[in-house]
Amino acid sequence: MTETTMLPDVEVVELDNGFKALLVERGPLPVVASLLWYRVGSRDERTGETGVSHFLEHMMFKGTERFAKGQIDLQTSKMGGSNNAFTDNDGTAYYFAMAADRWETALEIEASRMRDCLLDPHEFASEKNVVLEELAMGEDDPWRPLYQATESLLYQVHPYHHPVIGYRQDLERLSAQQMRDYYRRHYGPNRAFLVVVGNIDRARTAQRIRELFGPIPRVEERREPLAEPTPQGERRATLRTPHSVTRLCFGFPTCRMGERDDYALDVLAHDLGNSKNSRLYRRLVLKEELVTDVNVMNETRQEPGALFLLCELRDGVQPAKVEAIVREEIRAQIREGVAKKDLARILAQIKASFLFQDESVLDLAMKLGRFEAGTPGGYRTLATVLGTYDSLTQQELRAAAAKYFDFDRIAVVYGVPGKRDEAEAGEAKGEPAKAAKAGKRDSAESRSRKPAAKAPKKGEADAKAKAGKKQKAGKKSKQGKKGRGA
Numbered sequence: 001m002t003e004t005t006m007l008p009d010v011e012v013v014e015l016d017n018g019f020k021a022l023l024v025e026r027g028p029l030p031v032v033a034s035l036l037w038y039r040v041g042s043r044d045e046r047t048g049e050t051g052v053s054h055f056l057e058h059m060m061f062k063g064t065e066r067f068a069k070g071q072i073d074l075q076t077s078k079m080g081g082s083n084n085a086f087t088d089n090d091g092t093a094y095y096f097a098m099a100a101d102r103w104e105t106a107l108e109i110e111a112s113r114m115r116d117c118l119l120d121p122h123e124f125a126s127e128k129n130v131v132l133e134e135l136a137m138g139e140d141d142p143w144r145p146l147y148q149a150t151e152s153l154l155y156q157v158h159p160y161h162h163p164v165i166g167y168r169q170d171l172e173r174l175s176a177q178q179m180r181d182y183y184r185r186h187y188g189p190n191r192a193f194l195v196v197v198g199n200i201d202r203a204r205t206a207q208r209i210r211e212l213f214g215p216i217p218r219v220e221e222r223r224e225p226l227a228e229p230t231p232q233g234e235r236r237a238t239l240r241t242p243h244s245v246t247r248l249c250f251g252f253p254t255c256r257m258g259e260r261d262d263y264a265l266d267v268l269a270h271d272l273g274n275s276k277n278s279r280l281y282r283r284l285v286l287k288e289e290l291v292t293d294v295n296v297m298n299e300t301r302q303e304p305g306a307l308f309l310l311c312e313l314r315d316g317v318q319p320a321k322v323e324a325i326v327r328e329e330i331r332a333q334i335r336e337g338v339a340k341k342d343l344a345r346i347l348a349q350i351k352a353s354f355l356f357q358d359e360s361v362l363d364l365a366m367k368l369g370r371f372e373a374g375t376p377g378g379y380r381t382l383a384t385v386l387g388t389y390d391s392l393t394q395q396e397l398r399a400a401a402a403k404y405f406d407f408d409r410i411a412v413v414y415g416v417p418g419k420r421d422e423a424e425a426g427e428a429k430g431e432p433a434k435a436a437k438a439g440k441r442d443s444a445e446s447r448s449r450k451p452a453a454k455a456p457k458k459g460e461a462d463a464k465a466k467a468g469k470k471q472k473a474g475k476k477s478k479q480g481k482k483g484r485g486a
Contacts, residue, residue, distance in 0.1 A: 006383075007379075007380065007382055007383045008024045008026070008197075008364065008368075009024065009025070010022050010023065010024055010368070010379060011023040011024075011025075011202050011206070013206045013209055013210070015189065015209075015210060015213060015214050016214070017188075017189040017190060017213075017214065017216060017217065017218050018188075018189050018190025018191075018218055019189035019190065019192065019193070019194070019209075019213045019214075019216070020193040020194070021193065021194040021195070021196065021205075021206070021209050022193070022194070022195045022196070022368055022372065022379060023196050023200065023202045023205055023206065024195075024196070024197040024198075024364065024365075024368070025198075025199070025200055025201075025202050026197055026198055026199065026361060026364070027199045028199070029198075029199065029361075030099055030100040030101065030199050031097065031098070031099060031100060031198050031199060031361055032097070032098055032099075032100050032103035032106075032196065032197070032198030032199060032200055032361065033095065033096065033097045033195075033196070033197050033198055033360075033361040033362040033364075033365040034095065034096045034098075034103065034106045034107065034110070034194065034195070034196045034365070035093055035094070035095040035194070035195040035196075035362075035365040035366060035368075035369045036093065036094045036095070036110045036114075036192060036193075036194050037091055037092075037093045037192060037193055037194075037195070037369045037372070037373050038091055038092045038093070038186070038187060038191055038192045039090070039091055039191045039192065039222055039373065040053060040091060040092050040186040040187065040191055040222075041053055041087060041088055041089050041090045041091045041092060041164070042054070042087070042088070042089050042159065042160075042162065042163070042164045042166075043089050043090060043158075043159040043160060043225050043302075043303070044159075044186060044222065044223075045159065045162070045166075045182075048170055048173070049170060049174060049178055049182065050162045050163070050166035050167050050170045050171075051131070051135075051163075051164075051165050051166015051167065051170055051171045051174070052166070052170075052174060052178065052179055052182050053087050053092055053164070053182075054087040054092075054131070054164050054165050054166065055127070055128070055131050055166070055171065055174065055179065056092075056179055056182065056183055056187075057085050057086070057087045057092050057094075058127050058130065058131060059117060059119055059123065059124065059127060059179065060085065060094065060113050060117055061073065061085075062117075062118065062119075062120065062123045062127065063117070063118040063120065063123070064109075064112040064113045064116045064117050064118060065112065065116040065118065066108070066112040066116065067109060067112055067113075069118075069120075069123065072109055072113075075105060075109075076096065076098070076105075076106075079098055079099065079102045079105065080098070080099060081096055081097055081098035081099065081102075081103070081106075082096070082097050082098075083095065083096045083097075083106070087164055088164055089160055089164060089301055089302075090301055090302040090303075090373065090374065091373050093369060094110065095362065095365065095366070096109075097361070097362050100198060100199040100200065103198070103200075104205075104208060107208055107209065107212055108212065110194070110212075111212035111213055111216070114187055114188065114189070114192070114213070114216055115187065115188065115216055115217075117183060119176060119179060119180050119183065120176075121176040124176040124179065125176075128171065128172075128174070131165070131171060132168065132171060132172070134165065135165050135166070135168060135171065138165060142241070142243045142245065142247065142415070143247065143310065145239055145241065145415070146239060146241075146247055146248075146249045146310070146413055146415040147249055147308065147310070148163050149237055149239055149249070149413045150249040150250070150251040150308065150411050150412075150413045151163075151251065151306070153235040153236075153237060153251070153411035153413065154228075154231075154235075154251045154253055154306050154411045155228055156228070157226050157227070157228050157229060158225055158226055158227065158228040158303060159225050159226075160228075160301070160303065184219070185219060185220060186219060186220075186222075187219065188216065188217065188218055188219030189213055189216045189217075189218060190218045190219065190221065191219055191221075191222060193369075193372060193373075194209065194213075195365045195368045195369045195372070196365070197361040197362075197364050197365040197368070198361040225303065228253070228303075228304065230409070231253065231408070231409040231411075232408075233408055234407060234408060234409070234410045234411070234412065235410075235411045235412070236411075236412045236413070237411075237412075237413045237414075238413070238414045238415075238416060239413060239414070239415045239416070240416060240417075240418045241415050241416065241417060241418070242417075243415070243417060244417050245312055245313065245315075245417070246312075246313040246317070246319055246414070246415065246416050246417065247310065247311065247312050247313065247414075247415040248310065248311045248313070248319055248322060248323065248326075248412070248413070248414055248415070249308060249309070249310050249412075249413045249415070250308070250309040250310075250323075250326065250410060250411070250412055250413075251306050251307070251308050251309075251410065251411040251412075252306060252307045252404050252405055252406065252409060252410055252411075253304060253305075253306055253404075253409055254298070254300060254304060254305050254306055254307050254404050255300055255304055255305070255404075256300055256301070256302065256303065256304055256305070257300040257301055257302060257305065257374040257375055258300075258371075258374060258375030258376060258377065258381055259300075260388065260396075261400050261403070261404070262298070262300045263385075263388045263389055263392060264392055264396055264397055264400035265298040265300070265307060265400060265404065266298050266350060266389075267338060267343065267346055267347070267350070267389070267392060267397060268298075268307075268333065268338070268397060268400060268401055268405075269296040269297065269298040269307060270296075270346040270349065270350070271333060271338045271342055271343075271346060272296045272309065272329065272330070272333060273294045273295055273296035273309060274295065274296055275349070277342065277345065278294075278296075279329045279332070279333065280294045280296070280309075280311075280325075280326065280329055281294055283325060283329055284311065284322065284325060284326075288325070289314065290313065290314060290317045290321065290322050290325070291311045291312055291313050291314060291317070291322060292312050292313070292314055293310075293311070293312040294309070294310070294311045294312075295309070295310050296308070296309045296310075297309075297310075301374070302373070302374055307404065307405075309326065311326070319414045319416070323412065327407065330401070330405045333401050333405070334398060334401040334402045334405060335398075336398075337394045337395075337397050337398040337401075338394065338397050340394075343394075343397075347389055347390070350389060351386055351389070354385060354386065367382070368382070
């Protein structure tokens with residue numbers, strides 16, 4: 001039986017300047033969450049300004065013409081609320097959670113910093129050090145450089161090639177004026193939308209939104225990025241890392257968020273490696289004891305995304321042996337599809353995670369925002385999510401696996417122990433070659449964006465699947481997307 005999802009009662013407010021707000025009245029608790037989502041992310045950055053979106057996110061808390069330095073956090077704290085933000089490839093979002101009798105201050109703050117951030121040069125210089133330190137911390141992470149090297153191999157033309165946090169050289173040279181120009185170019189009402197969920201008076205809220213955001217002028221519309229050409233063969237790289245453990249990352253180019261294949265890929269990712277019942281966990285961890293951890297992430301985005309598969313090897317295990325088994329299991333999935341009993345379990349996990357995202361006002365606001373930003377149908381796509389999962393057939397799953405798990409389009413990166421100055425000696429002994437040109441540029445020295453301490457679980461039960469594709473609500477730092485004070 002196909003399930004449908006009841007949409008929350010959303011009132012849509014649209015202004016002449018292109019600004020849009022989604023209002024959801026929800027009780028009985030006297031709390032409100034607001035989320036201002038800008039359609040501005042690292043994909044909008046030009047050559048030489050990588051990392052400016054994320055850096056600007058930091059600076060948005062450093063004072064506006066109305067709210068002096070420190071006042072945004074201070075007022076939020078005094079009112080017993082919380083605020084935070086995150087930046088990813090496709091967007092930047094700012095959010096507040098407050099008591100219902102005082103939440104409108106969040107609207108005033110957001111309206112002020114949409115066009116009136118101070119971007120003080122002294123604050124800029126100070127915060128640049130914070131961002132560079134965040135980048136350095138990411139370089140020490142065992143997974144981020146590996147993930148980023150794989151990402152850079154997959155995307156060689158599209159701006160998804162570069163990390164959200166940017167390249168160190170760009171950040172070091174970035175000026176306050178460059179940031180100001182970027183801010184003026186991209187931050188405006190027609191490049192943003194607002195989600196408000198909680199114990200609100202919708203008529204009063206709509207009026208207040210018109211008063212605060214209505215007078216703000218439009219900015220230039222978003223430009224389409226260069227499309228990534230179809231890979232003509234597999235791409236490989238090896239990173240020499242300071243860690244004692246060998247790790248692998250595989251990447252396949254896929255589709256856009258919200259497309260039907262996206263749902264199929266969620267199921268396939270679960271079947272491959274997102275639980276102890278998955279193919280790769282049973283084979284690599286339990287049966288052959290070759291790896292200590294395996295994880296698969298279906299990371300679709302507004303532009304065609306990717307599926308990433310990560311493994312952490314046991315001591316002495318040759319990465320080529322693990323890679324061979326990964327390929328065997330993928331071929332088996334293409335041939336056999338997903339077992340009926342496994343499909344029922346996977347769908348139950350996906351649905352549970354998807355529905356749990358309605359528990360709090362902030363989680364629901366994030367879910368609405370993610371769909372509104374990431375799918376052609378916007379938040380209304382939520383009504384079809386569970387039904388789409390239910391309607392997937394075994395034939396579709398096999399077809400999707402065959403379509404996307406194409407080894408002629410794979411990117412493979414080995415992260416092997418050994419400092420860079422030992423790399424040539426290792427190669428002379430027949431060890432894996434040094435990183436290819438594209439991967440080398442994205443090694444620990446120049447990239448910082450993704451997985452944290454271990455192979456990222458990215459949504460764990462896959463309804464990451466739509467509402468949590470890049471970040472879970474309320475987390476201070478999810479996969480390097482939020483740096484403010486990190």
